[in-house]
Amino acid sequence: MQAGGGLARRIARWTIIVFLIFGLIVFAVEWTFKQQVSQITDQINYHLDQQNRLQKMGEDYRSTVSNFRAYLAYDREDFLTAARTDRDQFRSELNDYRTQLSHSTTMTEQLDGLVRQSEEYFSYFPTIQQMKQEGNQTEIERLSQTTSALVKTVNGEMEQLIAAERNEVTLLMQKSQHLNSLVLFIPLVFIALGLIAALLLIRYLRELIVKPVIQMESAVRHISQGEHVRLDHRVNEDEIGSLMDGINHMSDQLQERHQELEKTLQHMAEQHDELEAQNEEILVQQHEQEVILAKLTDRERQLQLINSYQEKLTGFTTMSEFLESSLRALLQATHHDALMLVIQSEQEASVFHTIHAIGWPGHTEPSHRTGLFGPALQVMEEKRPIIRSRVLSGEERGIHLGYERADDHYYPLCDDHMRVIGFLLLTTYGSAAVQIHDKMLTEGLVNQFGMAYQAQLAGEERLKQSIRLEELNAELEVEKLMIRQQRDTIQEIIDSLHEGLVLCDQEGTVSFSNEQVSRVLPDLRTGASIMALGDYLDTHSVHAENLSAQIQQAIQGMENDWKTQFSLRGRDGSIYYLELYINTITGADMKEYYLLVFRDRTEEEQADQMKNEFVSIVSHELRTPLASILGFVEILLHREVKPEKSRKYMETIHREANRLSNLISDFLDLQRMESGKQNYTRVPFDLRPIVHDVARQWDGKQEHQIQIMLPEDPCFVDADTDRITQVMHNLISNAIKYSPGQPQIDVRIVDGGTDWIAEVQDYGLGIPDEAKDKMFGKFYRVDNSDRRQIGGTGLGLAIVREIVRDLGGDVYFDSRLGEGSTFAVRLPKFNISQLDNKVVIIEDDDNLSGLIRATFEEQQYDILSLTTAEAAILSLEQSEKPPLLCIVDIQLSGSRSGWDFISILKNREESRHVPVIVSSALDQPGDFAEKPNEKYLQKPFTVERMKELGIALIQKGTHTTDVVIAGHNEQVIQSALKKNGLQAVHMKVNEDFISVDLLGEED
Known part of the structure; x- marks a missing residue:
């Protein structure tokens, strides 16, 4: 080896340098994008929060205005208190928002204007309240x-601020989407x-190793054929260079x-032994070349x-796929037999997870353990590779039990x-000697795996961030939907x-125009000209001139505080x-826009007309009898x-006084009915006698x-x-009044299926078509010459x-002008229940009745x-x-x-034996006065x-006590029975009631 290092070391060094540079680039790019995404997310959350605060401020301000207007309309102090509370809340939120945005000069000026305008509006509260009082x-x-x-x-200013925040959110979302695409x-x-x-690595290896090997193989082949070959001298003095020199x-x-x-x-014969020796040397050299x-x-x-192995370090979407593929390739490249990957927990430093294992018996699933010891702890502390040999036992000896030792790396x-x-644990069975070259190669490959593992973790984190961005996008879509819903709600x-x-x-x-305008002005559409609206008003208005010109002048600013009132005839003819x-x-x-507000005053006009009619009718109907009296x-x-x-004068006074009393009674009855204070005593009865008696009273009038x-x-x-x-009195009276000259009035009861219909028919004046939908209105009377001499207030119908309607029925009429009218009252039929073999509870207190009913239903009685x-x-x-x-309540x-029911029950032969429990005491305090909605009931x-x-x-059975009454006073009970037509022949006093045997008719 030279100072420059061997071939394997140079390959490892350049491989590490390339992957380190690649990893640094990946980390830098990932970190940069993560920072940008985090900043954009923070800005989006900030502007959304500001938008919500502005919307809450707008709601408080509108609530203040609404409550104060409600106070002016209804003069209720609770509305004034609510307006002050909402005003204080609005001021507090506006000051907080203003303080937070003090660094923005533009926003500060706009908020100062908003404060001035809102405070100017609030300054009117005391003045208007004083005027109201x-x-x-x-x-x-x-x-x-x-x-x-x-x-x-103020509302416009608030909308501008909200729109500005909304635009900021939109721009940030666009920036986020652009970043996501990158x-x-x-x-x-x-x-x-x-x-x-x-x-590049393949090219480098080809130039460094493969090409020289091919040249050496060709040279050896030519040399073996007896040719002389000379290889180019290699610059790098490494193993291949030494081989080429050899x-x-x-x-x-x-x-x-x-x-x-x-x-x-020519000397071959003489040197034969020397030649054979040289041939043998050549064969030895050839053998050495073959080994090389x-x-x-x-x-x-x-x-x-x-x-x-290096190809399998990238390109995987999940960690499990990455570990399975790359670690198996690592085993093949390093010639080891088993592998185990152990990673320290990020939450607890003392916990270690075995996240992947290959070739180890019993390690098919991930596991975890607390604490390390021995070589595992040493490799974590010293940060260097460690090799340990050990004796095998159990399943690790193999199926043939042929392995005795193993080396753990x-x-x-x-x-x-x-x-x-x-750490990564690589195990070799058989304890083969570890060459220093193989150890260095394994270290390099493990280091490559470490960098690939970090890159895979970063990729998974990036995938999680992408999923989170998708979730944020979904949340933003939900927010958009809510905004659309709010817009629809406002609409x-x-x-x-x-x-x-x-x-x-x-x-x-x-x-823009709302539905109320389209009901009155159906031809008005978005995009139309307001002048066309003015022309339409001029055409269809009643008692109004030049509305189009007035509207045009108001829009052009020629008139301030312009307001007008007019009447308009609709398509159906209504005014x-x-x-x-x-x-x-x-x-x-x-830009400036003009809001035209059409306030419907029809009900006010109708109320004024009704008030005028009421004053006119009352003044006439009251003054006439009073004048006579x-x-x-x-x-x-x-x-x-x-x-x-x-006597004749007194009769006239009496008649006019009755007329005046009936008129006042009608006013009071209608007022009680409309206010819901009218009390009804509902009982089942036969409609025929009432209709007959009322008709007989009017017969001949x-x-x-x-x-x-x-x-x-x-x-x-x-x-x-x-x-x-x-x-019935009101209907027959009307029929007589509005049928002058026609002496016959028909009164009848008709079967209407589920209802009984009482009809009153006259053959008099009839009702005009334009008056039919107003017949049941208060104070309404048909105004024509035939009816002016007919008196009345218009309250009867x-x-x-x-x-x-309060009794659950309906009233309607059918009329033809000049032929007469028929008024009909429809009432539901009363279905009579059967008492056959049932426990009958007669009680008007629903709670007590339900309690008694539930008690006896438990015993399976009807x-x-x-x-x-x-x-x-x-x-x-x-x-x-x-x-x-x-079980009978008396009151x-x-x-x-x-008592009426008990009397009838006991006077009938077939029901005389039926036992009765009276659930009300017979006496009551002497100073107690019953009211329609208050009765004295004592149930001890x-x-x-x-x-x-x-x-x-x-x-x-049938031989039983007739009546059981709560109480102990025999004299009071005897008196009450006698007063109601019953006579007691025997009484038995128990601890809380008295049993009474009654005298029957046959006795």
């Missing part, structure tokens, strides 16, 4: 123009560089000897294995910072506003009352009147004859008898509709729950068999009590006690 609505409306402009300006391209560059390095020397010697042979050919050639061939095969593995991260909110909105630019081109005002706003492009009372007070005239047509069978409904009576005595009596009369047991809703025993008592009464 003073009732100065005119001044409030004047200031609302200024505050509305400030609100729109990251995808980088592996291709690395692969190309690796191929180039491999080609071949040249051998060729020169052969040439010299050949010449000597030619000179001594065999070694060169073996080295070439080893170089091919090394080349194959420990090689450290280092990371980029030369820190030991693990829905705008479309749900009662005001119509139209946005146009300075040229008058419409860029819409609108108020139009224009606000100037600044868009995101810093006052006039006749004045006559009676100041004049002497004959007795017959005095104002010379009208009532024709009544009723079914033969009962018409049971569940309703309030008093209110149904009021409904409104009261009828409220009553019928249960029937009823809430009124009327329903129970009907069911008793319609049942074929009596019930098993009756029930409706006109009849529990528990439900469990009631269950035991009920089961005992059922199981005793």
